[in-house]
Every structure is written in C-alpha cells, then in structure tokens.
Amino acid sequence: MQITVLAGGVGGARFVRGLLSHLRTRDDAEQTSVTVVGNTGDDITLVGLRVCPDLDTLLYTLGDGVDEGQGWGRAQESTRVAGELATLGVGPDWFTLGDLDLATHLARSRWLAQGLTLSEVTARLAQRWGLPDRGVRLLPATDTPIETHVVVDDGEGGERAIHFQEWWVRHGASLPARRFTVAGLGEAKAAPHVLDALRTADVVLFPPSNPVVSIGIILGVPGVREALRGTRAPVVGVSPLLGGRPVRGHADACLAPLGVEVSAAGVAGLYADFLDGWLVDDADAGLRYPAGAQVRSMDLLMRDTEGAARLAGAALDLGRELSPVGAGTRGPR
Ligand SMILES: O=c1nc2n(C[C@H](O)[C@H](O)[C@H](O)CO)c3cc(O)ccc3cc-2c(=O)[nH]1
Numbered sequence: 186m187q188i189t190v191l192a193g194g195v196g197g198a199r200f201v202r203g204l205l206s207h208l209r210t211r212d213d214a215e216q217t218s219v220t221v222v223g224n225t226g227d228d229i230t231l232v233g234l235r236v237c238p239d240l241d242t243l244l245y246t247l248g249d250g251v252d253e254g255q256g257w258g259r260a261q262e263s264t265r266v267a268g269e270l271a272t273l274g275v276g277p278d279w280f281t282l283g284d285l286d287l288a289t290h291l292a293r294s295r296w297l298a299q300g301l302t303l304s305e306v307t308a309r310l311a312q313r314w315g316l317p318d319r320g321v322r323l324l325p326a327t328d329t330p331i332e333t334h335v336v337v338d339d340g341e342g343g344e345r346a347i348h349f350q351e352w353w354v355r356h357g358a359s360l361p362a363r364r365f366t367v368a369g370l371g372e373a374k375a376a377p378h379v380l381d382a383l384r385t386a387d388v389v390l391f392p393p394s395n396p397v398v399s400i401g402i403i404l405g406v407p408g409v410r411e412a413l414r415g416t417r418a419p420v421v422g423v424s425p426l427l428g429g430r431p432v433r434g435h436a437d438a439c440l441a442p443l444g445v446e447v448s449a450a451g452v453a454g455l456y457a458d459f460l461d462g463w464l465v466d467d468a469d470a471g472l473r474y475p476a477g478a479q480v481r482s483m484d485l486l487m488r489d490t491e492g493a494a495r496l497a498g499a500a501l502d503l504g505r506e507l508s509p510v511g512a513g514t515r516g517p518r
Contacts, residue, residue, distance in 0.1 A: 186213060186216060186217045186218075186387045186388070187217075187218055187220070187382075187385060187386050187387050188204070188217065188218070188219045188220070188386065188387065188388055188389075188390060188501075189219075189220045189221075189222065189382045189383055189386040189388075189389045189390070189418075190204070190219065190220070190221045190222070190389075190390045190391075190392060191222050191326075191389070191390075191391055191392075191394070191400055191403050191404075192221050192222065192223055192224070192239070192243060192392055192394055192399070193223075193224045193227075193239050193392075193394030193395050193398075193399025193400065194224070194227070194238055194239040194242040194243075194256075194257060194394075194399065195242055195246075195256035195257060195433065195434070196392055196393045196394050196395075196425060196432070196433065196434070196487075197221075197223075197224075197239070197242075197243065197392040197393075197394040197399065198242045198243045198245075198246035198247065198251070198256075199246065199256070199392075199487055199490075199493050200390075200392030200393065200394075200423065200487065200493055200496065200497060201219065201221055201243065201246075201247060201321070201392065201497075202246055202247060202490055202493060203487065203490055203491075203492070203493020203494040203495070203496060203497045204219065204390070204493075204494070204497035204501075205219065205247070205319055205320070205321070206490050206491070206493070206494040206497075207494040207495075207497045207498040207501070208320070210494075214320075217320065218320050218321075218322065219320055219321045219322070220321075220322045220324060220378070220382040220386075221243060221321060221322070221323050221324065222324050222325075222326050222379050222382065222383075222403060223237075223239050223240045223243050223307075223323060223324065223325055223326065223403075224239045224326060224394075224398075224399045224400070224402050224403055225237060225239070225240065225303070225325045225326055225327060225330075225331055225402070226331055226332065226333035226349065226367055226370075226398060226399075226402035227239050227333065227349055227350065227353075227398070227399075228330065228331070228332060229280075229332065229348055229349075229350050231276055231277065231280060231282065231290075232270060232275060232276045232282075233294070234282075234287070234290035234291060234293075234294045235290060235293050235294045235297055236282070236290050237293065237303070237307075237325070238257060238350075239399065240307055240310075240323065240325060241257070241286070241289055241310075242256070242257045243323055244289075244307075244310055244311060244313075244314045244316070244323065245257075245258070245259060245260075245314070247314065247316055247319065247321055247323075248313075248314025248315050248316065250314065256433070258283050258286055259283055259285040259286050261285075262283035262284065262285055262286065263283065263284045263285075264281055264282075264283055264284065265284055266282070266284050266287055267281050267282055267283070267284075277351075277355070279351070279354055279355035280350060280354055280355070289310065292306075292309075292310070293306050293310070296309065302328040302376075303325045303327075303328045303330075303376070304324060304325055304328050304376045304377055304378075307323055307324070307325055308323075311323045322378075322382075324376050324377075324378055324379050324382065325376050326375065326376060326379060326402070326403040326406045326409070327373040327374060327375055327376050327379075327406045328374070328376045328377075329369055329372060329373035329374055330369055331367055331368060331369040331370050331373055331402070332348060332349070332367070332368045332369065333348075333349035333365055333366075333367050333368075333398055333402060334346040334347065334348060334349060334365070334366045334367070334368060335347055335348075335349055335351075335352040335360075335362045335364075335365055336362065336363045336364045336365070336366060337352070337360045337361065337362060337363060338360070338361065338363070344363055346366065347360075349365075349398060353398075353435065357435070358435035358438040358439070359438075361438075361441075361442075362438065362439070362441075362442045363442060364442055365397060365398060365401075365439070365442070367402060367405060370402070370405050370406065373406050373407060374406075374407065374408075375406050375407065375408045375409055375412075379406075379409065379412075380408050380409070380412045383409065383412040383413055383416050383418075384412050384415065384416050386416060386418040387418055387504075387508075388418050388419055388420075388421065388501060388504035388505075388508070389413065389416060389418050389419070389420045389421070390421055390422070390423075390497070390500050390501075390504070391420070391421070391422035391423060391456070392423055393423045393424060393425040393432070393485065393487075394425060395425060395431075395434055395435075395436045395439060396425060396436060396439075396440070396452045396455050396456075397436070397439035397440060397443060397455075398439050401455070410458070410459070413459040414458055414459045416459075418504075418508070419461040419462060419503075419504040419507040419508045420456075420459050420460055420461050420462070421460075421461060421462035421463070421464070421500045421501075421503050421504045421507070422452075422453070422456055422460055422462070422463050422464070422500075423464045423485065423496060423500055424449035424452055424453070424463065424464065424465045424466065424469065424485065425452060426447065426448060426449050426451075426452060426469075427449075427466040427468060427469070427485050427486065428466065428468040428469065429447055429448050429449075429469075432486065432487075436452075440452070448469065448472060449463075449465040449466065449469040449472060449474075450469070450472040450473060450474050450475070453474050453475055453478060453480075454475050456478075457475040457477060457478070460477065460478040461477075461478055461479065461504075461507045462478055462479050462480075462481070462500070462503040462504060462506075462507050463478045463479070463480045463481075464480075464481055464482075464483060464485065464496070464499060464500055464503065465480060465481070465482050465485065466482060466483070466484065466485040466486075467482045467483060467484060469482065470482035479503065479506075479507060481499070481503055483496075483499055
C-alpha cells in the first residue's frame with residue numbers, strides 16, 4: 186500500500202509518527218510505504234542560512250530527535266551560538282536557532298550553494314535521520330524557493346507585508362492579517378515525485394495541519410490541486426479544529442482573513458473539490474458539512490503517539506471504506 190500525506194510542522198509530524206506506529210501493528214507493514222509532502226512556505230533565510238522549519242520538524246520528529254516539549258527543534262539543544270550572535274547584534278532576536286539545529290541549516294545551505302536541489306538536500310537529511318529505514322520518503326512540496334508573507338496594517342492607514350515567521354513567532358499571530366501572499370509560488374514547480382505520489386497513491390491523508398499556511402501552501406503549488414482532484418485514491422482529512430478551536434497554533438487567525446468559518450465545516454469547505462472522507466471531533470459531529478465527503482466523528486485529540494496512531498488508523502479505515510474494492514478502481518473526479 187502506498188500512502189501519501191500532505192503535512193505542515195508539529196501536527197503533521199506527530200500524525201505521521203502515529204501513522205508509522207499504527208502501520209507497525211499491521212500485517213502488511215512490509216509492503217507499505219509512506220510519502221510525506223512537506224510545506225516549504227514557512228522557509229526563511231536567517232544569518233545567511235536557509236531554514237526550513239516544517240521539513241526539519243518532520244525530520245526530527247520522525248527521527249526521534251525532536252524537542253517534545255516545543256514540538257520543533259532538536260532535543261537536548263543549547264543556544265550558545267544564538268547568544269553570541271545576539272551579543273554581536275546579528276539576526277532577529279525573536280527567532281532562536283539552536284546549536285545542533287544550526288548544523289542542519291549550515292549543511293542545507295552549503296549543499297544548496299553547491300547546486301543541489303531542496304529535494305536532494307532533504308533526501309540527505311532524511312538519510313541522516315533514518316527515515317528511509319522507517320519506510321518514509323520526505324519530499325518538499327517544491328524545490329522553488331517560496332516564502333509566505335502576511336499583509337498587515339502599517340498603522341498609518343496603509344499596509345505592509347511581513348514574513349510569515351515574523352507574524353507567527355514574533356507577534357504570535359496577534360496582528361490581524363489582511364491576507365496571505367506567497368512569494369515565488371506562481372513560478373513554482375512541484376518537486377520531483379510529488380504529483381506522482383498523489384496520482385498513484387492508494388490513499389491520501391491530510392493530517393490536522395494548518396489549512397491555510399501549511400496545507401493551503403502545498404495546494405497552491407501548480408498541479409497539486411489538480412492531482413488531488415484527479416487521483417483515484419480516496420482523500421481523507423483530519424480536522425485541525427476541535428469545537429471551533431485549534432489544539433495548537435493559530436489556524437483561527439489564518440481562516441478569518443479568508444472569510445472562512447472557523448470550524449471543522451469551514452475547513453472541509455476549503456478541500457471540498459477533492460475530499461472524500463473527513464474526520465472531525467465528537468464535539469463537531471452536529472455541524473453542517475459540504476456535500477461530497479463522508480464525515481466521521483471521534484475523539485480527535487492526539488495526546489501522545491498512541492493517540493496519534495489511533496487517529497491515523499481511523500483515517501486509513503475511512504479511506505478503505507471509501508474504496509471498498511481496492512484503491513485505483515474509482516474513476517477520476
Ligand atoms: O515560537 C518559535 N518557533 C520557532 N520555530 C517553530 C516555527 O517557527 C513554527 O512553529 C513553524 O514554522 C509553524 O509551523 C522554529 C523552527 C525551526 O525549525 C527552527 C527554529 C525555530 C525557532 C522558533 C522560535 O524561536 N520561536
């Protein structure tokens with residue numbers, strides 16, 4: 186079985202870790218491969234280094250090296266270099282790069298400067314973190330450098346665009362966003378294997394990642410949405426909102442500027458053109474959902490890896506139910 190997952194950072198990484206844990210309990214584990222397509226809109230260049238937060242969160246989480254408390258960054262990390270940079274007045278003081286994490290950014294930036302693509306760099310890092318041995322292929326959504334920007338009020342009746350990380354980390358998403366723009370997205374090409382992984386999957390899963398600044402960015406890469414509309418695989422998503430609130434992150438602050446209802450139903454509407462199955466929390470079972478997707482409710486909270494495994498198993502079960510005679514047998518939509 187081939188499973189393709191579109192993922193943002195912490196929520197996506199924890200869901201995939203749960204998926205791997207669930208797959209280990211199944212008889213067909215040996216014949217199953219997982220392709221994860223990661224968001225690159227969060228990427229940023231800091232102190233001359235290319236930082237890819239969502240890809241790194243996936244690498245560290247799936248490679249058992251993540252700081253569990255934060256959900257991002259390396260476990261047992263120190264920040265001596267960041268402290269020295271601050272003393273030198275270099276770099277933003279609102280974004281901290283850990284010492285071990287810096288090695289990732291140094292290696293990535295060096296390999297990119299040598300002419301490797303982000304896909305090739307990510308494959309090297311994935312090897313370092315043992316992802317292929319765990320049956321996981323990690324792909325950036327695109328090799329084209331893209332960056333999400335947030336348009337906010339400039340305080341003088343006009344507007345200004347700031348990098349997504351400045352809005353998210355420095356301001357805690359508290360500045361009302363007028364809209365999101367993605368530099369480079371228009372000219373971006375899906376990275377190698379991304380479109381094929383969607384077209385040839387047996388099931389496509391959407392973890393409870395941010396629908397606007399994580400999944401939404403991947404969907405904006407030319408060809409991705411069309412591949413999802415055309416795939417014969419069931420597409421099953423997990424709502425990132427429980428009772429109208431995100432478990433972590435700021436999905437609510439991202440949906441408001443789009444004029445989308447901040448609810449599991451509102452998010453389902455963003456995926457309505459390709460979604461086959463939608464897992465929502467029991468608290469949201471009574472909402473009115475767009476026609477087309479089968480909705481199932483359960484306790485959606487991923488308290489630990491076991492909880493994430495339960496969720497991933499339910500998403501796979503729903504996918505199987507929607508493709509009763511085997512994936513690849515339904516006509517394209
Ligand atoms: O809240 C923070 N998040 C930090 N994050 C998390 C990240 O900014 C966001 O949570 C994601 O981009 C949103 O998915 C980092 C992620 C990295 O891979 C590397 C460094 C950082 C540093 C910070 C930070 O200083 N503060």
